[in-house]
Amino acid sequence: MKLREFVRPSTLKEARAVLRELGPKGMPLAGGTALHFMRGRTPVTAVDITRLGLSYIRREGDFFEIGAATPLADIQRRRGPRWAMHEICRRISTHQIRNVSTIGGNICRVFPWADLPVVLLAMNARMLVYTGGKKRAEVPADDFFASQPAGRFAGGDILAAVRIPVLKAHHGFGSVKASRTAAAFSLVTVAALLELEGGRIASARVAAGSAIPFPKRLRSVEAALAGREPSAETFRAAAALAAGDARWIGQEGMSADYVRELAEVSLTDALARAAEFARGRND
Amino acid sequence: MRKGTRSVSFTLNGEKKTFATRPDEKLLDLLRREGYRGSKYGCGQGTCGACTVIMDGRAVYGCLLYAMQAEGREIRTIESVGTFERPGEVQNELAAAGAVQCGYCIPGIVMSATALMESEKDLSDEIAREYMDGNLCRCTGYEKIWLALRRVFDRRAGGSPAPGRSGKGAKK
Numbered sequence: 544m545k546l547r548e549f550v551r552p553s554t555l556k557e558a559r560a561v562l563r564e565l566g567p568k569g570m571p572l573a574g575g576t577a578l579h580f581m582r583g584r585t586p587v588t589a590v591d592i593t594r595l596g597l598s599y600i601r602r603e604g605d606f607f608e609i610g611a612a613t614p615l616a617d618i619q620r621r622r623g624p625r626w627a628m629h630e631i632c633r634r635i636s637t638h639q640i641r642n643v644s645t646i647g648g649n650i651c652r653v654f655p656w657a658d659l660p661v662v663l664l665a666m667n668a669r670m671l672v673y674t675g676g677k678k679r680a681e682v683p684a685d686d687f688f689a690s691q692p693a694g695r696f697a698g699g700d701i702l703a704a705v706r707i708p709v710l711k712a713h714h715g716f717g718s719v720k721a722s723r724t725a726a727a728f729s730l731v732t733v734a735a736l737l738e739l740e741g742g743r744i745a746s747a748r749v750a751a752g753s754a755i756p757f758p759k760r761l762r763s764v765e766a767a768l769a770g771r772e773p774s775a776e777t778f779r780a781a782a783a784l785a786a787g788d789a790r791w792i793g794q795e796g797m798s799a800d801y802v803r804e805l806a807e808v809s810l811t812d813a814l815a816r817a818a819e820f821a822r823g824r825n826d
Numbered sequence: 827m828r829k830g831t832r833s834v835s836f837t838l839n840g841e842k843k844t845f846a847t848r849p850d851e852k853l854l855d856l857l858r859r860e861g862y863r864g865s866k867y868g869c870g871q872g873t874c875g876a877c878t879v880i881m882d883g884r885a886v887y888g889c890l891l892y893a894m895q896a897e898g899r900e901i902r903t904i905e906s907v908g909t910f911e912r913p914g915e916v917q918n919e920l921a922a923a924g925a926v927q928c929g930y931c932i933p934g935i936v937m938s939a940t941a942l943m944e945s946e947k948d949l950s951d952e953i954a955r956e957y958m959d960g961n962l963c964r965c966t967g968y969e970k971i972w973l974a975l976r977r978v979f980d981r982r983a984g985g986s987p988a989p990g991r992s993g994k995g996a997k998k
């Protein structure tokens with residue numbers, strides 16, 4: 544992306560005002576790592592949003608709140624009970640990229656390979672969007688990722704933070720990213736949130752991305768889990784229904800059928816991890 | 827001033843500097859143009875690590891950072907670590923282990939290892955692998971690089987000074 548100008552506002556309010564005025568000629572810049580690869584004919588003004596106090600992780604009641612400009616490395620390094628975001632962040636690209644690229648940059652413009660939208664869909668995260676008022680608009684993940692989120696920000700609004708529900712006891716989370724090499728883009732990424740109750744699955748949220756055009760929840764898989772025992776057979780049977788929710792796309796050197804199998808195995812693993820977590824895994 | 831020219835100020839290897847730049851010049855290009863040629867251009871797209879520099883204590887890719895993003899930050903390049911005549915501890919060990927073939931990846935490797943040692947107390951393989959996962963070497967197969975780094979890390983962990991460098995860097 545050609546940059547014609549580079550500005551560094553010092554408040555969220557100022558950043559939004561600048562972006563509103565620039566319209567399509569402006570573009571928020573967080574880590575900037577994606578901007579280098581974006582193709583656009585007209586040069587834009589980059590509006591640096593890394594100096595607005597948007598880099599933090601804190602517990603707020605039943606949520607972990609992650610500032611939109613928090614680098615992935617910070618999310619990855621954090622440890623604590625009922626926290627599961629580090630797992631997927633460790634799997635994104637390389638150390639140097641994780642030090643710079645932000646959670647907001649990963650989800651405000653969703654590229655097909657993006658890993659965090661999958662995780663945030665499964666976790667039922669809420670995006671807090673700064674729309675100019677005193678209160679930030681809260682957008683549930685299902686709405687946020689219903690279509691390309693970049694459209695939502697075209698008018699100058701800015702993602703301020705992401706809220707992730709603190710996992711309760713009996714809640715478990717698991718994610719799996721299948722890739723050819725450690726730092727490669729995902730072939731398929733899946734994530735699952737399970738709520739266990741009396742030895743059964745009370746509810747499930749399952750999502751996938753990368754081998755499909757856009758990240759989405761797998762509703763048939765979720766339905767097949769509800770009320771069942773969290774066993775290997777249950778997980779395999781549920782994962783086998785994923786093809787009803789998502790049309791897997793073949794990739795370089797891989798048929799669509801191979802990718803489907805890869806997705807099903809990954810789903811089974813993610814569900815097993817989630818169940819293990821719910822039963823008290825503590826890393 | 828030529829149209830499109832901007833200036834950016836940051837601390838470079840301990841000195842406050844101001845440079846003329848363009849809004850979309852990469853930090854790596856600026857550094858090399860200004861004579862800091864130790865940082866290398868490999869892939870130019872954030873996958874090889876040859877361009878690694880340290881910004882505010884973190885290893886970052888100079889090829890994926892606009893120079894303007896460095897405003898007010900503290901940038902360190904390989905030139906701050908050692909010279910041919912007075913190599914740093916990591917450089918010494920890499921040379922001693924025969925871990926340098928073409929050498930193109932080495933400045934980046936040294937910067938990532940430096941960031942690791944400055945940020946973490948625990949220099950176990952697991953943590954070290956995480957900090958070093960963004961640096962590729964096309965020549966050596968990593969075996970000797972790893973051996974050299976382990977020597978430095980183990981010495982840090984043991985609290986003993988670097989040989990021949992009057993304990994510099996091991997004071998902490």
Ligand SMILES: Cc1cc2nc3c(=O)[nH]c(=O)nc-3n(C[C@H](O)[C@H](O)[C@H](O)COP(=O)(O)OP(=O)(O)OC[C@H]3O[C@@H](n4cnc5c(N)ncnc54)[C@H](O)[C@@H]3O)c2cc1C
Pocket residue numbers: 570571572573574575576577578579592611612634635636637640643644645646647648649650651652656657658659696700701702703726727728729871872873
């Ligand atoms: C070599 C390489 C490998 C990668 N591998 C992976 C991978 O395996 N998995 C993966 O998920 N990602 C991967 N990425 C993608 C990387 O994570 C993205 O480049 C990154 O997420 C973008 O984050 P950023 O902070 O740099 O965003 P930027 O480049 O600054 O911004 C990206 C887009 O989001 C917009 N934006 C950013 N923040 C906000 C905000 N707060 N409000 C509104 N709009 C905003 C920007 O305007 C821009 O359109 C890789 C990237 C590289 C370069």
Ligand code: FES
Pocket residue numbers: 866867868869870871872873874875876877878887888889890
């Ligand atoms: S030149 Fe920057 S990562 Fe390869």
Ligand code: FES
Pocket residue numbers: 925926927928929930931932962963964965966
């Ligand atoms: S020594 Fe040649 S790339 Fe590493």
